[in-house]
Amino acid sequence: MLDHGTLTLRMAQRVRKKTDQARDMLGSDLPVFADVWVDGQGRIAQARTMLNMSGLRVTVTTNLSDFGKPVRVKVPKAEDTLPLTAATGVLNG
Known part of the structure; x- marks a missing residue:
């Protein structure tokens, strides 16, 4: 099992803080x-x-x-996007 420190190593500081708050509230890792x-x-x-x-x-x-096949990406129009900071919920981060 991977420990908390390993899994949060590359998280943004803001997301890591929210994760730590959830751990404190629950009393343990999720x-x-x-x-x-x-x-x-x-x-x-x-x-x-x-x-x-x-x-x-x-x-x-x-x-x-x-x-092995090339990846083709269609960039969405700016009005069809939102900044990641505007997304919330259990999968945020």
Whole structure:
């Protein structure tokens, strides 16, 4: 199991402070569970993390594919975006 210090090492100071406040309120670290699926070539094909807190269950699943192919990104219009500081909630950070 990874410890709190390892997991928060690269967090922004503001986010780290919120995480520490949540730990203090709960009296311990939040247990986050993870499952990882590996394909036949040893690459991560899917990762799922799960968190249960105060009756709230959050599951995040990431699927990875098309290894080795170029990534094409369409940049959204400015009016379709918002600064990260405006986003709040359990997945903020």
